[in-house]
Amino acid sequence: MKDSFEPELAQWQAAQRMRVRRQVAPAVAPAELGPDDEALRGTTYLIDGQQRLSFGSNDYLGLSQHPALMAAAHAAIDRYGVGATASPLVCGHSPAHEALEAELAALVGLPRALYFYAGYAANVGAIPALVGRGDAVFSDALNHACLIDGIRLSRAELNVYPHGDLAALAQALQASKAQRKLVVTDAVFSMDGNVVDVPALLALCERHDAWLMVDDAHGFGVLGAQGEGTLSHQGIAGRAGVAPAWQGRVDRLIHMATLGKAAGVAGAFIAGHPAMVEWVMQKARTYMFATAAPAVVAESLRAALRVMQDEPQRRAHLQTLRQRLREGVEAARLPWTLMPSETAIQPLVIGSNADAMQVMAALDAQGVWVPAIRPPTVPEGTARLRISLSAAHTLGQIDRLVAALAQAAAG
Structure with missing residues (x-):
């Protein structure tokens, strides 16, 4: 097995296709959240022990930690x-x-x-x-x-x-x-x-x-x-x-x-x-x-x-967040393409696998988690950040994401 798989794993790594499984947990246990901590519910996680603002989950309505x-x-x-x-x-x-x-x-x-x-x-x-x-x-x-x-x-x-x-x-x-x-x-x-x-x-x-x-x-x-x-x-x-x-x-x-x-x-x-x-x-x-x-x-x-x-306001808020993100990205004049989408999925196409991984790392260094999606999940040359919005996010958190993207683009 060593001879069979290690060379192939090395090739996968060289092509920037290796996936890394991370340990993810809420930054604060949902049952322990107080009134001043609500902005953390469903948005802020410990990722491999480091607190990050997450735009990586499919928790589109923010229900995974809902008290009900x-x-x-x-x-x-x-x-x-x-x-x-x-x-x-x-x-x-x-x-x-x-x-x-x-x-x-x-x-x-x-x-x-x-x-x-x-x-x-x-x-x-x-x-x-x-x-x-x-x-x-x-x-x-x-x-x-x-x-x-x-x-x-x-x-x-x-x-x-x-x-x-x-x-x-x-x-x-x-x-x-x-x-x-x-x-x-x-x-x-x-x-x-x-x-x-x-x-x-x-x-x-x-x-x-x-x-x-x-x-x-x-x-x-x-x-x-x-x-x-x-x-x-x-x-x-x-x-x-x-x-x-x-x-x-x-x-x-x-x-x-x-x-x-x-x-x-x-x-x-x-x-x-x-x-x-x-x-x-x-x-x-x-x-x-x-x-x-x-x-x-x-x-x-x-x-x-x-x-x-x-709670239809959750869907309404999600659309407000989407609009805020798109307006912010346009104003920031980023060198990447935000694909048209009327949903919670907002793909930012970077291009090469290496560049997508570099941008993801730059965001991570600023405390913002957005996963890079690479081939074979998406076509060659279209590696991207898959920005996932949640009704749990705030407008301020969207602004923080846009600012982090702008800093990543500036190098």
């Missing part, structure tokens, strides 16, 4: 303990899970939802349950790795279309003679922050008798009037149900979203037609053969859904 979620978790531990003990189809599905699924379905306006212990598990389980040999999958070129892995596991024919190119997708769908056709896409792309045109994709799938699977990992909680996600944001379905224009047209839609990002906890769900959800429950190996998430996670998520709906 913490209280729900404590109560659930008292009621259920800490383990689920078995897979959901054996004895791991509690009343908490049942209630969570009903509340998720109601929030996104679709008939039924199925909860998975992780987003990766949802995608690599659901896609092979939906399609297989003789079928065809059409995948956006920038889809997340878990979608790509799910497609590979399905053994369906893979067709990759250029990012967001609906004309190319239409040609591929037209040419396909597959028994079943499944279009798979992120709703909000995790490294670019751009939002896909779901209505246009659904209409295209209607014309070519295809299904559409939308991964709303980075839209759920952030977009929509009550955080329902991209489908609500684009007028398809939400808390009020399916929009009149889409009645009878969403049966071909598989909606997936994760719950460890804006929802602040862990897990994921798929939602859609009851028959589709039942089939996935019966066939997805990552659901059938994995121990369920503990009920404490489900109860924490139920609290998160309530906060998402009861």
Whole structure:
């Protein structure tokens, strides 16, 4: 193993692709935060023992340390303990899970939802349950790795279309003679922050008798009037149900979203037609053969859904932060490109791996943590800082980030 892996690790290091796992913990334990410490909640961490202002997490609404979620978790531990003990189809599905699924379905306006212990598990389980040999999958070129892995596991024919190119997708769908056709896409792309045109994709799938699977990992909680996600944001379905224009047209839609990002906890769900959800429950190996998430996670998520709906100011503040950042970067005349994005994901493209790592280090030296994202996660030559905003951030913290970027640019 030494002879096999050490030379390859050295090559990986030389290419500036080596990832480093860091120890991360809140700078102050959430339960110990006082009124004067609220600016630290969800924003300031000890990273390898050093206090840093973080712009690296996907905690978009700042719920991971919210007192309501913490209280729900404590109560659930008292009621259920800490383990689920078995897979959901054996004895791991509690009343908490049942209630969570009903509340998720109601929030996104679709008939039924199925909860998975992780987003990766949802995608690599659901896609092979939906399609297989003789079928065809059409995948956006920038889809997340878990979608790509799910497609590979399905053994369906893979067709990759250029990012967001609906004309190319239409040609591929037209040419396909597959028994079943499944279009798979992120709703909000995790490294670019751009939002896909779901209505246009659904209409295209209607014309070519295809299904559409939308991964709303980075839209759920952030977009929509009550955080329902991209489908609500684009007028398809939400808390009020399916929009009149889409009645009878969403049966071909598989909606997936994760719950460890804006929802602040862990897990994921798929939602859609009851028959589709039942089939996935019966066939997805990552659901059938994995121990369920503990009920404490489900109860924490139920609290998160309530906060998402009861505190819309969090989404409004997030947009204010986004605007403040973009205006600050423009005024600072940085030598790098802040990509267009209306979401909490604000990618600052640096270019080479070495330069991205250098800028990240310069920020770290100023007490600001922004992770550098490099190939193969993003295309060659587009290494970037992935700035993740959270409703927990303050305007002053955004200003501090911009000032740190300006100092890094000045050398």
